[in-house]
Amino acid sequence: MEKTKVGIIGLGTVGSGVAKILLDHGDRTARHAGRVLWLEKAAVRDLSKPRDCDLPDGVLTDSIDEVIDHPEIKVVAQLMGGIEPARSVMIRLLESGKDVVTANKALLAEHGPELFDKARELGRSIAFEASVAGGIPIIANLSQCLTSNQVTSLHGILNGTSNFILDKMHTEGAAYSDVVAEAQRLGYAEADPSMDVDGTDAAQKLAILCQLAFGARLNWRDIPRSGIDTVDLLDVNYAQEMGYKIKLLAIADLKEHGLDCEVNPALVRAGSPLGEVGGPFNAVLVKGDAVGPLFYHGQGAGQMPTASAVAADLIDTAVGRTAITFRTLGLWSDQVKGVDQADFATSTGKRYVRAMVEDSPGVLAKVTEAFGAEGISIASILQKEPLEGDTAVPLVVMTHRASEAATDRACAKIAALDACRGEPVKMWVRD
Amino acid sequence: MEKTKVGIIGLGTVGSGVAKILLDHGDRTARHAGRVLWLEKAAVRDLSKPRDCDLPDGVLTDSIDEVIDHPEIKVVAQLMGGIEPARSVMIRLLESGKDVVTANKALLAEHGPELFDKARELGRSIAFEASVAGGIPIIANLSQCLTSNQVTSLHGILNGTSNFILDKMHTEGAAYSDVVAEAQRLGYAEADPSMDVDGTDAAQKLAILCQLAFGARLNWRDIPRSGIDTVDLLDVNYAQEMGYKIKLLAIADLKEHGLDCEVNPALVRAGSPLGEVGGPFNAVLVKGDAVGPLFYHGQGAGQMPTASAVAADLIDTAVGRTAITFRTLGLWSDQVKGVDQADFATSTGKRYVRAMVEDSPGVLAKVTEAFGAEGISIASILQKEPLEGDTAVPLVVMTHRASEAATDRACAKIAALDACRGEPVKMWVRD
Numbered sequence: 001m002e003k004t005k006v007g008i009i010g011l012g013t014v015g016s017g018v019a020k021i022l023l024d025h026g027d028r029t030a031r032h033a034g035r036v037l038w039l040e041k042a043a044v045r046d047l048s049k050p051r052d053c054d055l056p057d058g059v060l061t062d063s064i065d066e067v068i069d070h071p072e073i074k075v076v077a078q079l080m081g082g083i084e085p086a087r088s089v090m091i092r093l094l095e096s097g098k099d100v101v102t103a104n105k106a107l108l109a110e111h112g113p114e115l116f117d118k119a120r121e122l123g124r125s126i127a128f129e130a131s132v133a134g135g136i137p138i139i140a141n142l143s144q145c146l147t148s149n150q151v152t153s154l155h156g157i158l159n160g161t162s163n164f165i166l167d168k169m170h171t172e173g174a175a176y177s178d179v180v181a182e183a184q185r186l187g188y189a190e191a192d193p194s195m196d197v198d199g200t201d202a203a204q205k206l207a208i209l210c211q212l213a214f215g216a217r218l219n220w221r222d223i224p225r226s227g228i229d230t231v232d233l234l235d236v237n238y239a240q241e242m243g244y245k246i247k248l249l250a251i252a253d254l255k256e257h258g259l260d261c262e263v264n265p266a267l268v269r270a271g272s273p274l275g276e277v278g279g280p281f282n283a284v285l286v287k288g289d290a291v292g293p294l295f296y297h298g299q300g301a302g303q304m305p306t307a308s309a310v311a312a313d314l315i316d317t318a319v320g321r322t323a324i325t326f327r328t329l330g331l332w333s334d335q336v337k338g339v340d341q342a343d344f345a346t347s348t349g350k351r352y353v354r355a356m357v358e359d360s361p362g363v364l365a366k367v368t369e370a371f372g373a374e375g376i377s378i379a380s381i382l383q384k385e386p387l388e389g390d391t392a393v394p395l396v397v398m399t400h401r402a403s404e405a406a407t408d409r410a411c412a413k414i415a416a417l418d419a420c421r422g423e424p425v426k427m428w429v430r431d
Numbered sequence: 432m433e434k435t436k437v438g439i440i441g442l443g444t445v446g447s448g449v450a451k452i453l454l455d456h457g458d459r460t461a462r463h464a465g466r467v468l469w470l471e472k473a474a475v476r477d478l479s480k481p482r483d484c485d486l487p488d489g490v491l492t493d494s495i496d497e498v499i500d501h502p503e504i505k506v507v508a509q510l511m512g513g514i515e516p517a518r519s520v521m522i523r524l525l526e527s528g529k530d531v532v533t534a535n536k537a538l539l540a541e542h543g544p545e546l547f548d549k550a551r552e553l554g555r556s557i558a559f560e561a562s563v564a565g566g567i568p569i570i571a572n573l574s575q576c577l578t579s580n581q582v583t584s585l586h587g588i589l590n591g592t593s594n595f596i597l598d599k600m601h602t603e604g605a606a607y608s609d610v611v612a613e614a615q616r617l618g619y620a621e622a623d624p625s626m627d628v629d630g631t632d633a634a635q636k637l638a639i640l641c642q643l644a645f646g647a648r649l650n651w652r653d654i655p656r657s658g659i660d661t662v663d664l665l666d667v668n669y670a671q672e673m674g675y676k677i678k679l680l681a682i683a684d685l686k687e688h689g690l691d692c693e694v695n696p697a698l699v700r701a702g703s704p705l706g707e708v709g710g711p712f713n714a715v716l717v718k719g720d721a722v723g724p725l726f727y728h729g730q731g732a733g734q735m736p737t738a739s740a741v742a743a744d745l746i747d748t749a750v751g752r753t754a755i756t757f758r759t760l761g762l763w764s765d766q767v768k769g770v771d772q773a774d775f776a777t778s779t780g781k782r783y784v785r786a787m788v789e790d791s792p793g794v795l796a797k798v799t800e801a802f803g804a805e806g807i808s809i810a811s812i813l814q815k816e817p818l819e820g821d822t823a824v825p826l827v828v829m830t831h832r833a834s835e836a837a838t839d840r841a842c843a844k845i846a847a848l849d850a851c852r853g854e855p856v857k858m859w860v861r862d
Contacts, residue, residue: 021579021721031646031767032578034759129576135722137576144575144752145560145568147463148452148742215462271707273728290452290739291566297704297726308721311579319759321575321752328465328750336462 002035004318007067007098008042009089010079011060014103014130015042016052017307018077018314023053033315037075043067052303064089068096075317077101077310087111094124099322101313103130103306109204109220112211113332120333125326127313132205133158133282135305136298137312142212142286143325149288151213153253155430158205160280160300161196162228162248164188166265167278169236170245176231188280198227199248199263206250206263211331213286214252215338216259222341225263235354235425238382238396239267244352245275249430258342266428267352273297274430345405350379350429353399353411356392358419367395370413376402392421398429433466435749438498438529439473440520441510442491445534445561446473447483448738449508449745454484464746468506472498483734495520499527506748508532508741518542525555530753532744534561534737540635540651543642544763551764556757558744563636564589564713566736567729568743573643573717574756580719582644585683586861589636591711591731592627593659593679595619597696598709600667601676607662619711629658630679630694637681637694642762644717645683646769647690655775656694666785666856669813669827670698675783676706680861689773697859698783704728705861776836781810781860784830784842787823789850798826801844807833823852829860 006022008015022029022039029037042055043064061067067076068089076098080086086107093100100119102108108115108131119126129139133156142151157163161183168179180197183189195201200220207220228248239246244267253260268275273295277283282300287293299305316322330336357363364383371378382396399407411424437453439446453460453470460468473486474495492498498507499520507529511517517538524531531550533539539546539562550557560570564587573582588594592614599610611628614620626632631651638651659679670677675698684691699706704726708714713731718724730736747753761767788794795814802809813827830838842855 017721025579025581028579028581031761032759034761135725137572137725140571140576141568143463144747145571145743146739147746148456148459148739150456150459271702273704273707276702276704276707288739290448290735290742292730292733292736293728294566294568295726295728297724297728299723302723304721305723308577308579308719311721312576315578316575319755321755324750324752324755328463330462330465 001030003038004035004074005038005040005072006314007040007070007073007076008079009064009067009076011042011044011051011053012079013303014306014310015077015079017303018079018310019053019055021307021311029311029315033319035318037314037318040073041067041070068092073098075099075101075314077314079103079310083107083110087115090115091118094119094122097124099125099317101127101310101317103128103310105131105204105208109207112208113217116332119326125317125322127317127322128208129313130306130309132208133284134298134300134302135308136282136284136296136300137309138209138284138296139212141296142209143329146286146288146291149290151254151286151288153287154209154213154251154284155274156206156209156250156284157247157274157277157282158250158300159196159202159248160282161189161193162202163277163282164280165197166228166231166236166246166248169231169233170240173233173237175233176229197229199225202248202250202263206252206261210252210259210261214254214259215336216341217332217338218261218341223261223263226265228265231265232425234394235427238354238394239352242380242382242398243270244268244429245270246427247274247277249274251430254339255342257346258340260342260347262347264428266430268430345403347404348401350401351399351407352427352429353397353424355395355414355424356421357395357417358391358421359386359393360419363417363419364395366417366419367397367414370410371397371399373413374402374406374410376400376406376410432461434469435466435505436469436471436503437745438471438501438504438507439510440495440498440507442473442475442482442484443510444734445737445741446508446510448734449510449741450484450486452738452742460742460746464750466749468745468749471504472501474498499523504529506530506532506745508745510534510741514538514541518546521546522549525550525553528555530556530748532558532741532748534559534741536562536635536639540638543639544648547763550757556748556753558748558753559639560744561737561740563639564715565729565731565733566739567713567715567727567731568740569640569715569727570643572727573640574760577717577719577722580721582717582719583685584718585640585644585715586705587637587640587681587715588678588705588708588713589633589681589731590627590679591713592620592624593633594708594713595711596628597659597662597667597677597679600662600664601671604664604668606664607660628660630656633679633681633694637683637692641683641690641692645685645690646767647772648763648769649692649772653772654692654694657696659696662696663856665825666858669785669825670783673811673813673829674701675699675860676701677858678705678708680705682861685770686773688777689771691773691778693778695859697861699861776834778835779832781832782830782838783858783860784828784855786826786845786855787852788826788848789822789852790817790824791850794848794850795826797848797850798828798845801841802828802830804844805833805837805841807831807837807841
């Protein structure tokens, strides 16, 4: 049987998982690829570090050049994290005639255009299934399965850490900081979880998906975003009481005026597919004009789910499917006319607004007036008992559909009331 | 831009949808395929029949030969239903050097081995995404995205008609026959719905999926199956009371002793992904040893979802991906050693059993004894009031895990009791 020699750069959690699949399950890759994917070299920084996989003699090396310069290695799983030296190594790999598989979403979100242009120029390919939503093959599904559709909307839970934390807040009534500590203990959150919980990770993934689904060439930094680090247990409880769950949603909706992209904690109806995504799972709800709604749910991270995606890319690359897809899609290419990002302020939707107000006569009227003056109708209103040891009462308003700008003006008016304490909390409601 | 000339045979609901995508949305296929998919000929039986799409002059013909013999048509969407002449036409298309796209699951389930061998022999390909689960791209996902996994289990709701009917029975408390009439009125069920409701359709689809997921070369007739036509509203209500929904489940579980395949109405926990599949939707829950659980949910039928799948296959075929996948997978090939079907009687699981018994002393003891004698523990038991105008009471037992054979023996003993009226109803419980 024909052999395709494969290299791996980086044997961390995911790299070790990929090595295991190649070494222990050669029968599968043979069955599905009609050839053996042969692990020829695996480059690591530190040879002495204990690892999670047994490599045959001669495979492990601490020289990246042994992979880059190896004349028989055709495909490389480049599994270094961060931007540099990952970027330079990827360019060197492409220049030495290798096709590359990566899981590095930050690198693609930052340097996708440069790297994809380089690969095209050199007649090489980059596969990146593992860069978004771990085990959910959303990249292949958007690149190949939905190609006869105009995707009209894509809503995703793309950060498993945030989902784990929010889910625990809902199910256990625990405060954000306590759950973060638990997530760190269980390995679902990094020692510094900021990229996960502040929306950066989800925005980078959304930028990649928008390129595939809409041809939109976005800088992830231009995607309006907020994280879950400011979500109050109070709002988790009120949302739940009204039949909703708070989820960190990455959304892209195709509107008349362009593509509306955002990453925000939002209220999603309990019992809906996205509302029921628990633990560290990921999910994507895509709507296409022909196919209708398609919902995907699976593991968003972890050694083997991510390795599964990397190994599928290695197979696709070895058999030649990736080269075709890469060539026909023209990702991040100036030649492809995609859609532009819409102006944030023109976005419309239903909102959840919670203000802390002094419980004095006439306050409720002033709050409802603030919405009325902006032409925003109120769908429901909830006035709660004052919190223990406090005189302010939480006032929760659910609006009907209104523009972002109008809702912001109404909230500013409420914040300016003498009776209002601090800034009102506001979140989208996505049905 | 390069052109790939395409033919369609059959302009029914799906064929018209495919024609619409090709004619109205050439920009999409151009963007995703890097070439134009040009509808050259569409063959129909009756030229005078009114259709759902406007074709340019010269495209429509009532001669299949005009498609088969056309020297420039490279890919044909062969959308004839039934077995013959669909089978012969497909062979003629392959022989005349054309790659074929089909949505005909019955044809593949019956003649997959012959047709795939023929295509391999001739160096051609057959794409069949639309044959299973309509808009859900489960074929591509199993063929390409999960190739580094051993799939260990596949549970699907593959028949939208049955799901629509069962869902209505649950939500509206309506009897089977009333809901069938409604489904027919809404176009979700055929005038003769037997293939949908008796499990045939789901078994044929399951046979195709088992080929992809497990390499199992099954005759769909050997898949033990029962349909929803015998599901009693009584059991729908009791299932609901115990926190379950009744769904027509097509399952394939990889066990030590082989592949356990069945199509049956089964109890699925409410709130679980499969339990919440409503209306005419389809869903598939796949478990892979690397990727873990992956859940897909989407439209199982309908003009545009199915056309979306056919058009994606046309694109995949035009760009060359299908040829690669078809060659590497060796589907239905004698060369591929797959897994065998397990013996039905060795299957184990939890069971729902409902017997109608005379409400006399000692009956409950005899029923529980019947289970005890077979070593089956009872998880819960529910004795209901007698139905109006009846002396018999429904006795509902939920067992712990036991073998199919043992549960059948226990049920036979219960049926043989003087106090038992008729055969007990039994269904699997799938958590």
